[in-house]
Amino acid sequence: MSEHKGIWMKILKHSILIAGAFLMLFPFFWALSTSFKSLREVFRNPFSLIPLHPTFGNYVALFNKIPFARYLLNSFIVASLTTILQIVTAMLSAYAFSRLKFKGRNLIFYAFLATMMIPGQLLMIPQYLIVAKFGWINTYQGLILPYAATAVTTFFLRQFFMSIPKDLEDAAVIDGCNSLQVLVKIFLPLSKPAISTIAVFSFMWSWNSYFWPLLIVNVPQMRTVQLGLAMFRNEGGMQWGQFMAGSVIATLPILIAYFFAQKHFIKSITLTGLK
Amino acid sequence: MTRKKNLVILKHQKFRNFIKGYIFISPTALILTVFVFFPLIYAFVMSFHTWNMSSAPIYTGFQNYVTALKSVDFWNSMLYTSYYILGVLPLSLILGLFFALLLRDSTMRGTSIYRMIYFMPVVTSPIAAAMGFNWIFENQMGIANHLIEKLGGQPVSWLSTPTGILQMLFNHFNVVLPKVLQGPSLAMCVIISLGIWQNIGYATVIYLAGLQSISDTYYEAASLDGATKWKKFWHITLPLLSPSTFFLLIMFTIASFQVFGPIQIMTPAGGPLNTTSVIVFYLYKQAFSYYNMGYAMAVAFLLMGIILAMTIFQFLFLERKVNYE
Numbered sequence: 001m002s003e004h005k006g007i008w009m010k011i012l013k014h015s016i017l018i019a020g021a022f023l024m025l026f027p028f029f030w031a032l033s034t035s036f037k038s039l040r041e042v043f044r045n046p047f048s049l050i051p052l053h054p055t056f057g058n059y060v061a062l063f064n065k066i067p068f069a070r071y072l073l074n075s076f077i078v079a080s081l082t083t084i085l086q087i088v089t090a091m092l093s094a095y096a097f098s099r100l101k102f103k104g105r106n107l108i109f110y111a112f113l114a115t116m117m118i119p120g121q122l123l124m125i126p127q128y129l130i131v132a133k134f135g136w137i138n139t140y141q142g143l144i145l146p147y148a149a150t151a152v153t154t155f156f157l158r159q160f161f162m163s164i165p166k167d168l169e170d171a172a173v174i175d176g177c178n179s180l181q182v183l184v185k186i187f188l189p190l191s192k193p194a195i196s197t198i199a200v201f202s203f204m205w206s207w208n209s210y211f212w213p214l215l216i217v218n219v220p221q222m223r224t225v226q227l228g229l230a231m232f233r234n235e236g237g238m239q240w241g242q243f244m245a246g247s248v249i250a251t252l253p254i255l256i257a258y259f260f261a262q263k264h265f266i267k268s269i270t271l272t273g274l275k
Numbered sequence: 276m277t278r279k280k281n282l283v284i285l286k287h288q289k290f291r292n293f294i295k296g297y298i299f300i301s302p303t304a305l306i307l308t309v310f311v312f313f314p315l316i317y318a319f320v321m322s323f324h325t326w327n328m329s330s331a332p333i334y335t336g337f338q339n340y341v342t343a344l345k346s347v348d349f350w351n352s353m354l355y356t357s358y359y360i361l362g363v364l365p366l367s368l369i370l371g372l373f374f375a376l377l378l379r380d381s382t383m384r385g386t387s388i389y390r391m392i393y394f395m396p397v398v399t400s401p402i403a404a405a406m407g408f409n410w411i412f413e414n415q416m417g418i419a420n421h422l423i424e425k426l427g428g429q430p431v432s433w434l435s436t437p438t439g440i441l442q443m444l445f446n447h448f449n450v451v452l453p454k455v456l457q458g459p460s461l462a463m464c465v466i467i468s469l470g471i472w473q474n475i476g477y478a479t480v481i482y483l484a485g486l487q488s489i490s491d492t493y494y495e496a497a498s499l500d501g502a503t504k505w506k507k508f509w510h511i512t513l514p515l516l517s518p519s520t521f522f523l524l525i526m527f528t529i530a531s532f533q534v535f536g537p538i539q540i541m542t543p544a545g546g547p548l549n550t551t552s553v554i555v556f557y558l559y560k561q562a563f564s565y566y567n568m569g570y571a572m573a574v575a576f577l578l579m580g581i582i583l584a585m586t587i588f589q590f591l592f593l594e595r596k597v598n599y600e
Binding site: 088092093102126270 | 303304311313315380389394395399401404406411417483543563578582
């Protein structure tokens with residue numbers, strides 16, 4: 001009897017969860033479906049989930065009409081360099097905060113931590129003015145350098161470094177390694193999980209960012225994917241097929257990275273609350 | 276002799292560590308100084324100046340702050356921001372908890388698949404997601420209106436109706452509500468639904484982790500005392516989940532205060548009668564459309580003060596209720 005009830009309970013649970021999954025996935029399917037419809041089909045038959053005459057036309061147009069390839073390249077350059085720089089700067093400072101004893105260390109550490117409390121978008125006007133002063137409007141350095149180091153990554157890596165036993169590096173020091181060598185030869189291989197977590201988050205954050213590029217880019221060839229997409233939407237009228245094609249491409253790299261890293265990714269979110 | 280020598284070596288060592296420490300933190304320190312600490316001070320100083328970028332800034336004391344606090348547009352944008360937060364927060368938390376509770380059952384199959392699917396919107400770029408929602412809620416060809424028509428309803432101008440949803444309800448009774456109570460416009464509701472869609476997976480994952488850390492012994496003891504499922508939920512699950520709830524509350528509040536991209540995609544002009552012009556949107560317009568730089572920085576500081584005050588409030592008053600086991 002109770003087993004019977006259990007089965008029905010399970011079926012009920014699964015149907016609710018599947019309904020939820022449907023709501024979560026529907027916008028993806030809908031965008032994907034529309035991206036394969038011609039302009040005519042979008043107007044005549046906007047409501048079919050499977051396109052009657054699937055076409056790559058929207059994707060082709062995206063790369064012919066606007067410099068979408070350039071946007072993608074820009075985003076890849078900015079997101080990868082931001083990620084690499086964040087890892088390098090965080091490794092150096094996390095090592096200092098976790099292993100070196102020096103005057104003012106704690107004070108500086110807390111000052112770094114305090115920056116995490118400042119909502120990013122509120123500093124963007126003075127940041128914009130500074131970057132303009134440097135003459136970095138419409139440049140990669142303008143897009144990258146303000147985010148080359150963050151308190152979050154430093155803090156995250158420091159916590160990880162604290163958990164690495166000291167004996168390991170003592171042996172290396174006796175062998176004559178200096179701090180930089182210890183960092184590269186001992187800490188780097190041991191903190192691969194932490195570093196890959198940071199890499200995924202930094203890349204995703206940088207790839208998805210919109211407000212900062214909007215402020216400091218005003219020529220088409222320096223637009224990132226998100227900015228290019230938004231501008232295209234503003235100028236493009238009713239080209240829904242092309243808009244959806246653009247959205248699909250803008251989302252794809254992150255979704256692919258997410259699928260490969262997802263187990264790891266979700267684990268580190270639950271451990272640290274990174275977002 | 277050796278002792279003295281050791282002392283010298285020790286001092287030398289200390290000095291070397293000092294130099295080394297500063298060299299190692301210098302890249303991070305440089306970036307944070309130039310792009311966080313300095314802008315913070317700069318913005319604070321400039322918030323006391325009137326400056327339109329074409330002429331030199333003029334010191335005007337608290338005038339920017341006074342102007343902001345007297346400005347109807349500023350308060351309206353605060354109201355619209357509040358609507359957004361009050362719309363996004365409760366539903367994200369409740370739905371996240373609901374799905375986490377369903378997924379908690381360890382005998383259930385496919386938990387990790389559901390979790391993976393629910394988390395997909397979280398990693399999606401807000402711009403692309405806003406485009407998708409924009410298309411779903413498009414006036415003529417959007418699937419939302421199509422479904423409404425199929426069910427026999429009238430199509431809705433989702434993104435261009437300025438009337439608040441509560442006012443719409445009260446229109447049937449010919450009652451005009453005061454502005455604050457009219458509720459978010461339909462356009463804002465669409466943007467809120469996008470916010471919820473992007474938050475649920477995150478809340479689910481955090482709650483799931485919270486649930487998994489609750490020891491079974493609590494439930495076993497309660498069962499012995501004859502507690503019902505509801506009682507267990509109210510007296511064990513919910514209180515023991517309060518750290519997760521507290522964490523999500525703070526994360527979502529801070530993020531919701533800064534919503535911008537989706538607003539600009541779906542309602543580029545700030546919505547019908549400006550009803551989606553949230554505070555960051557207002558700030559952006561003031562700075563980069565009207566070049567009221569000093570004023571915009573004063574608004575930014577007011578907003579920072581509000582966010583900080585809310586976070587402190589949450590820590591002071593809500594954390595007391597948080598049960599850290």
